[in-house]
Amino acid sequence: MEWLLLGFAAFIAGLVDAVVGGGGLIQIPALLAAFPGVAIPILFGTNKVSSVAGTLSACVRYARTVPIPWTVAGWAAAAALAGAWFGAQAVSLLPKEVMKPFVLVLLVLVGGYTFTKKDFGRLERHPLRTGLVVPAALLTGAGIGFYDGFFGPGTGSFLIFIFVRWFGFDFLKASVSAKVVNVATNLAAIASFGLSDGILWRVGALMAVANLCGAQVGSHLALKHGNGFVRWLFLFVVSMLVAKLGWDLVHS
Template sequence: MPPEIDTLALVLLVLAGLTAGWVDAVVGGGGLVQLPALLLMPGLTPLQALATNKVGSIMGTSTSALTYYRRVGPDLRTAAPMAIAAFLAAVGGAAVASRIPAAAFTPIILVACVSVGAWTLARPALGRTTALRWEGRRHVAAALGLGLLIGAYDGVLGPGTGSFLVIALVGVLGYAFLPASAIAKIVNFATNLGALAFFVPHGAVVWPLGLVVGTANLVGAYIGARMAVARGSAFVRVIFVLVVGALVIRLAWQTADQYWI
């Protein structure tokens, strides 16, 4: 453990990991809590925080993915090609993470989140039941494209990836919220693994912190996944709207700070 990190900072990091694991398991977006907590740890560079965040996230997503797999049975025809594409894109995204400023993405993501949040609120029936828009090759092609796009984003930045996956699976492919969240966990596991495939050999991970936050994330993920399965798509939809709202507020704050004169 880095010597400059005190007990209070560790306690706050554990709480952030628990919260992030729960949020990620239900609908994604736990990085909105976990990554900022790591960025506040003294002595960590932004790249180390990003890499260490992936350790915590992959421990949580592996737990929630397994829970969903046993209890929901996610559609592997979608999850498998999407996860493979996302893994490869995340490796490439991580390779350029230190070269692309996060501020370049913020305004675009903000507009997308506002649009998605408004669209979800305006359509109460959205995501209640699964009604796939395509079958066969067109469905696989769409899943591959979405996996590439979101996987690259997760490699470069990360926060909100789980929510973006749910957005894509519900809004583009036509899944209900609960099966979309189940598939998203498998794909998110792949994106975390892809990013770590780059970060670990380059020594960017601070392992003691990663294991601490990862253990907390794992516990939160187990609780969140079981709660989501028990309460169904309506519950996941409510949490989704709240998380997207939080993402919009955070991105709006970042954008205002960036252009404030």
């Protein structure tokens, strides 16, 4: 029964993650419930093993229909790979609790902006000058990568918001770009956790299969229903993140 619940959680996480990110909201509580005596970093590393399979498969699925803007996504992913590694290494230097109020405020602003701007992410725009695209991509990748390695909640949502707001992508193109960056951050985190704290590889492998299946369903739904569907699921996941972080702050 425990394995079935983990598999189901990974499937739903993969589905949600393939569209707008936020799969960790589902997988990490499931892992904590299944393995209460296992150290948190080991479970975080196991979560990344599952997530990277679904994220990579969703990226491939999107790429068949939505052209990946490699000038942005490639540079952002390269910077995120390094940023996530250093973020994971910095975990011991600063308590994660200090991040929660700051991230909570950011998520409220992101959700509020997206909700009030009805046309946000529906059509592609080009707000950045050509000379600023690569520096902005590097800055995005390094900053979000470090955040993902250090803390993590809302990484996919922040990436999608930045790709829409800064680079003028529509929601579908922002989502596939976020997947490219997330693959890099997940690989860096797996390397970091694997070399230091360890990973439950058998559990991660089982969940990876279920996550991959969920990611295929999620990417299919996103491509079928388009930017409007992605926008509303984005708002739903941001709301769940706000509720989760708010609950943690009130009960800490």
